[in-house]
Amino acid sequence: MVLQLPPEVGALPIPMFDLSGALAEAEDAIRSNLAEMHRAGQYILGPQTSAFETEFAREVGGVAAVGVGSGTVALELCLRDAGIGRGGSGSAPDEVILPSMTSLFTAQAVLATGARIRVADVSPQNLLLTAESIDRAFTPATRAVVAVHLYGQPCNLPDLSSLCKQRGVALIQDACQAHGAFVKGMPLTHFSPYCAYSFYPTKNLGCLGDGGAIVTSDPEIAARLRQLRDGGRLGDQLCRAPGVNSRLDEIQACYLRAFLPHLKAWNQRRRNLAAAYAEGLRHAGALRLLEWDSDSVHHLCVARATHREALRAYLADRNIQTGVHYPVAIQDQPGLIPHASWAETPVHGAQAAQEIVSLPLGPHLSLEQVQTVARRIAEFA
Numbered sequence: 001m002v003l004q005l006p007p008e009v010g011a012l013p014i015p016m017f018d019l020s021g022a023l024a025e026a027e028d029a030i031r032s033n034l035a036e037m038h039r040a041g042q043y044i045l046g047p048q049t050s051a052f053e054t055e056f057a058r059e060v061g062g063v064a065a066v067g068v069g070s071g072t073v074a075l076e077l078c079l080r081d082a083g084i085g086r087g088g089s090g091s092a093p094d095e096v097i098l099p100s101m102t103s104l105f106t107a108q109a110v111l112a113t114g115a116r117i118r119v120a121d122v123s124p125q126n127l128l129l130t131a132e133s134i135d136r137a138f139t140p141a142t143r144a145v146v147a148v149h150l151y152g153q154p155c156n157l158p159d160l161s162s163l164c165k166q167r168g169v170a171l172i173q174d175a176c177q178a179h180g181a182f183v184k185g186m187p188l189t190h191f192s193p194y195c196a197y198s199f200y201p202t203k204n205l206g207c208l209g210d211g212g213a214i215v216t217s218d219p220e221i222a223a224r225l226r227q228l229r230d231g232g233r234l235g236d237q238l239c240r241a242p243g244v245n246s247r248l249d250e251i252q253a254c255y256l257r258a259f260l261p262h263l264k265a266w267n268q269r270r271r272n273l274a275a276a277y278a279e280g281l282r283h284a285g286a287l288r289l290l291e292w293d294s295d296s297v298h299h300l301c302v303a304r305a306t307h308r309e310a311l312r313a314y315l316a317d318r319n320i321q322t323g324v325h326y327p328v329a330i331q332d333q334p335g336l337i338p339h340a341s342w343a344e345t346p347v348h349g350a351q352a353a354q355e356i357v358s359l360p361l362g363p364h365l366s367l368e369q370v371q372t373v374a375r376r377i378a379e380f381a
């Protein structure tokens with residue numbers, strides 16, 4: 001008897017994340033950077049980190065970059081440098097507005113400064129903050145807004161930066177999912193001098209562990225941040241101010257320097273694959289892609305599905321991985337609730353948490369793999 005198997009059973013999995021293609025493309029540069037690091041024998045704040053800082057700032061259109069231990073610390077240091085903290089004695093604690101739909105680490109960065117979280121709802125179309133929802137969330141204690149460029153799509157920065165200027169508060173950009181993004185050709189730092197990036201391995205530019213950086217348009221901010229990340233020191237043993245111990249490792253800089261020259265091409269491949277999803281899912285009633293524009297660098301391809309768990313199980317049975325970014329909105333995270341408030345219930349963020357699903361997308365996925373995913377989704381419908 002001949003056993004009949006459905007076509008995808010036994011096929012290679014279509015993964016959410018796989019670094020092997022990037023490692024293969026950059027192999028020679030990785031080897032040469034690691035060899036140089038071994039020769040130099042400097043493993044913290046050495047030549048690889050400082051070269052990467054120069055190269056990364058140039059790539060994303062900033063004046064300077066400061067490498068730190070994670071995207072969370074990058075955000076925390078931006079907030080601290082902008083003067084955000086517990087607030088003065090006798091006054092209400094500082095509040096920082098952030099979107100209802102983001103990584104919980106955006107919120108942890110705010111709490112690390114001693115400030116409170118003020119949650120604003122997001123647009124149902126792209127899950128980003130809007131000037132209107134930020135405006136409604138303001139209180140007299142608001143000191144900053146964290147604009148999260150979720151899934152690689154930059155927020156409406158012209159609107160957000162003029163609102164923050166008008167209100168006299170800092171605009172911090174969470175670009176942890178937006179490496180290489182520009183807004184109509186302008187670098188992100190054109191709109192505020194604080195852009196925080198994460199190099200968590202799954203990112204458009206990732207390393208092989210934790211890492212992060214702040215990119216700024218202001219050399220004085222860069223100088224203060226270098227002191228903050230290194231215990232208040234400036235390459236000596238003198239502590240000039242309270243700081244943290246969070247520096248980008250030299251070994252991670254070796255990988256990042258090798259990957260960086262590929263970032264543009266990898267983002268373009270992500271763009272092409274997202275367009276293939278849009279084409280392949282045009283008639284798939286089970287699922288609706290979120291909106292994006294041509295400035296997106298497509299960190300994730302996210303859709304709303306009415307029967308999300310059934311769809312994910314159907315795809316998993318066919319060797320197709322999916323993810324959820326994120327299953328719990330900020331205002332519903334048990335550990336954040338005591339430290340958060342909101343003016344209006346963030347209903348769009350809460351509903352998105354129930355419906356969103358992230359589809360496989362990466363520069364080393366093939367067009368055929370994406371078309372297979374789209375076909376299986378259409379089949380599920």
Ligand SMILES: Cc1ncc(COP(=O)(O)O)c(C=O)c1O
Pocket residue numbers: 070071072073102103105106148150174176177197198199200210211212
């Ligand atoms: C939007 C967003 N903000 C903040 C972070 C925190 O970055 P890290 O994991 O490097 O601390 C991440 C990464 O997971 C993120 O995606």
